[in-house]
Amino acid sequence: MKALVANKLGEADVLQLEDVKKPEINSNQILVEVFATAMNPVDTKARKHGLGGMLNPPLVLGYDVSGIVREVGENARTKFAPGDEVFGYLSIFGNGANAEYVAADYRTMAKKPSEINHVEAAVLPLALLTAWEALYDRINIQAGETVLIHAGGGGVGHLAIQLAKLRGAKVVTTASSIASINLVRALGADVVINHRQDDFVKSINELTGGKGVSAIFDCVGGEVFDRSLDCISPCGRIATIVEGGSANPSSKLFFKNATVHYVFIGAPLMYDIEPERQGKIIEQAAKLVAENKLRAHVSHVLTLEQLVEAHKLQESGSVTGKIGIKVHN
Amino acid sequence: MKALVANKLGEADVLQLEDVKKPEINSNQILVEVFATAMNPVDTKARKHGLGGMLNPPLVLGYDVSGIVREVGENARTKFAPGDEVFGYLSIFGNGANAEYVAADYRTMAKKPSEINHVEAAVLPLALLTAWEALYDRINIQAGETVLIHAGGGGVGHLAIQLAKLRGAKVVTTASSIASINLVRALGADVVINHRQDDFVKSINELTGGKGVSAIFDCVGGEVFDRSLDCISPCGRIATIVEGGSANPSSKLFFKNATVHYVFIGAPLMYDIEPERQGKIIEQAAKLVAENKLRAHVSHVLTLEQLVEAHKLQESGSVTGKIGIKVHN
Numbered sequence: 085m086k087a088l089v090a091n092k093l094g095e096a097d098v099l100q101l102e103d104v105k106k107p108e109i110n111s112n113q114i115l116v117e118v119f120a121t122a123m124n125p126v127d128t129k130a131r132k133h134g135l136g137g138m139l140n141p142p143l144v145l146g147y148d149v150s151g152i153v154r155e156v157g158e159n160a161r162t163k164f165a166p167g168d169e170v171f172g173y174l175s176i177f178g179n180g181a182n183a184e185y186v187a188a189d190y191r192t193m194a195k196k197p198s199e200i201n202h203v204e205a206a207v208l209p210l211a212l213l214t215a216w217e218a219l220y221d222r223i224n225i226q227a228g229e230t231v232l233i234h235a236g237g238g239g240v241g242h243l244a245i246q247l248a249k250l251r252g253a254k255v256v257t258t259a260s261s262i263a264s265i266n267l268v269r270a271l272g273a274d275v276v277i278n279h280r281q282d283d284f285v286k287s288i289n290e291l292t293g294g295k296g297v298s299a300i301f302d303c304v305g306g307e308v309f310d311r312s313l314d315c316i317s318p319c320g321r322i323a324t325i326v327e328g329g330s331a332n333p334s335s336k337l338f339f340k341n342a343t344v345h346y347v348f349i350g351a352p353l354m355y356d357i358e359p360e361r362q363g364k365i366i367e368q369a370a371k372l373v374a375e376n377k378l379r380a381h382v383s384h385v386l387t388l389e390q391l392v393e394a395h396k397l398q399e400s401g402s403v404t405g406k407i408g409i410k411v412h413n
Numbered sequence: 414m415k416a417l418v419a420n421k422l423g424e425a426d427v428l429q430l431e432d433v434k435k436p437e438i439n440s441n442q443i444l445v446e447v448f449a450t451a452m453n454p455v456d457t458k459a460r461k462h463g464l465g466g467m468l469n470p471p472l473v474l475g476y477d478v479s480g481i482v483r484e485v486g487e488n489a490r491t492k493f494a495p496g497d498e499v500f501g502y503l504s505i506f507g508n509g510a511n512a513e514y515v516a517a518d519y520r521t522m523a524k525k526p527s528e529i530n531h532v533e534a535a536v537l538p539l540a541l542l543t544a545w546e547a548l549y550d551r552i553n554i555q556a557g558e559t560v561l562i563h564a565g566g567g568g569v570g571h572l573a574i575q576l577a578k579l580r581g582a583k584v585v586t587t588a589s590s591i592a593s594i595n596l597v598r599a600l601g602a603d604v605v606i607n608h609r610q611d612d613f614v615k616s617i618n619e620l621t622g623g624k625g626v627s628a629i630f631d632c633v634g635g636e637v638f639d640r641s642l643d644c645i646s647p648c649g650r651i652a653t654i655v656e657g658g659s660a661n662p663s664s665k666l667f668f669k670n671a672t673v674h675y676v677f678i679g680a681p682l683m684y685d686i687e688p689e690r691q692g693k694i695i696e697q698a699a700k701l702v703a704e705n706k707l708r709a710h711v712s713h714v715l716t717l718e719q720l721v722e723a724h725k726l727q728e729s730g731s732v733t734g735k736i737g738i739k740v741h742n
């Protein structure tokens with residue numbers, strides 16, 4: 085089968101189209117004929133530095149998939165049958181969906197809603213799970229509470245806005261490009277801070293009378309994480325999906341009695357810690373999609389052959405919503 | 414009335430017995446005739462550096478109290494009447510209970526259980542709330558889960574052991590003195606690591622087959638916090654009640670998808686964020702005490718006049734359980 089392979093770590097052009105062996109499945113896996121996959125920041129980090137040394141080439145990237153089940157492992161037969169249209173996310177320790185077929189752990193897969201096509205489905209799982217776990221399971225955002233979402237126009241951020249609104253929260257978000265500002269407004273963001281024009285700490289202090297917000301979802305990291313420590317309220321919760329931030333949060337957060345959630349949703353499948361819980365979240369998301377309450381915004385659709393371009397686009401930081409990758413028509 | 418006053422910040426001998434004005438109460442306060450108070454690490458930190466500059470002398474310390482209600486503010490009348498025996502904790506922004514009378518916010522006070530005396534009651538609130546919020550409200554420890562409690566023989570730690578056992582958790586704890594080891598064993602600790610003889614990270618790895626524990630309650634801080642990052646399991650939660658720890662947790666915790674809770678239970682009263690929730694916890698603790706399911710271990714009982722000695726004892730780090738301060742017979 086065809087696959088895009090990184091035979092060494094490095095810039096986007098290490099990715100090469102090759103003929104590789106079709107994967108074999110174990111009892112927890114289903115073989116999925118890949119119709120679409122998606123770009124996520126984790127792809128570019130795996131390609132560049134093996135996620136801080138966790139992964140070694142050769143690598144087949146692409147940790148989101150939507151497609152059709154062709155074979156079903158023994159443990160997966162209560163849930164899936166050949167011919168099922170499915171979508172879900174894949175372990176970063178296995179070969180990904182930048183290929184014609186992929187072996188997927190059935191526990192993080194769900195039936196694809198018929199209301200959306202494979203590309204629209206493939207862009208959901210990783211980003212959706214990240215937003216869901218951060219906002220619902222970790223921060224536990226409450227109705228009426230205000231949450232600051234950094235980079236609300238991004239792949240995870242624009243789904244987070246929708247989840248926060250579904251929960252009845254008030255959303256303040258940062259965005260700067262016209263496309264992002266339009267998107268976050270369309271998704272119901274209550275306040276948009278143009279972070280290229282305004283300092284978000286100052287804006288939050290003005291909005292809250294100096295109290296800060298009780299929930300911050302950081303999809304940017306680095307200085308944005310560090311400065312978030314200055315506008316989280318006492319008893320607040322910060323969730324970050326980006327490694328880094330130079331500050332030790334303790335000195336700013338201790339007397340605030342606050343919490344930092346580091347959110348990396350690959351961990352349950354990596355360490356086999358209840359991945360089926362994530363499968364249930366994807367099923368709930370599928371229901372919300374079917375009810376027309378949740379949609380991923382697909383700003384670009386490229387092909388497997390255009391993955392080098394897709395990586396460069398993802399790394400440019402200029403993408404609004406998600407990049408979908410069409411593998412099969 | 415008599416009070417022990419710190420007219421400047423510094424070592425324990427800055428504390429002096431003085432005659433000061435009896436406090437006046439506001440509508441959210443009750444005037445409590447102090448029968449007992451307790452030592453907590455926060456007293457020594459307030460005396461030494463004003464809690465990192467938050468407090469300025471003159472200071473009357475002592476943030477736990479047990480005593481008898483003498484006056485009742487307007488908002489407190491549905492809950493308390495003169496003559497009630499009460500216990501609870503006090504705002505660090507007001508004068509404390511190292512005095513014959515104290516004005517206490519009624520929302521963090523509860524009726525004292527008749528099964529214990531004032532000293533036994535006074536040593537509970539701050540330490541109990543700290544352990545309760547960390548283990549129950551933040552970590553949300555589960556039945557059957559293993560929690561590592563650092564310094565299980567300490568003021569907070571020995572209450573944490575009891576709360577974890579009441580929830581059905583398995584307790585691994587560190588202790589080194591004979592008194593502490595005996596205490597934690599008596600309280601039901603399942604595994605005791607003598608941290609002067611054994612490296613706790615190594616011990617946890619041996620106990621868990623290298624997986625780490627999913628819950629750590631750090632009552633020590635510094636290097637103990639930093640090294641806890643090496644034995645928390647993926648998807649784990651660490652709660653620390655000590656400012657500091659030199660490491661930025663991000664690099665070790667991000668791919669573990671883990672959480673750090675900074676627990677400073679003074680925040681709700683300082684910032685007026687649902688302090689009545691803490692009052693309800695103290696009421697639940699009183700019920701557990703009445704049912705003989707929870708007890709503070711009082712290793713020393715000193716008097717108001719012996720507070721300088723009590724501070725030195727607290728700072729020695731050698732106390733098992735709590736130091737109670739008797740103010741009135």
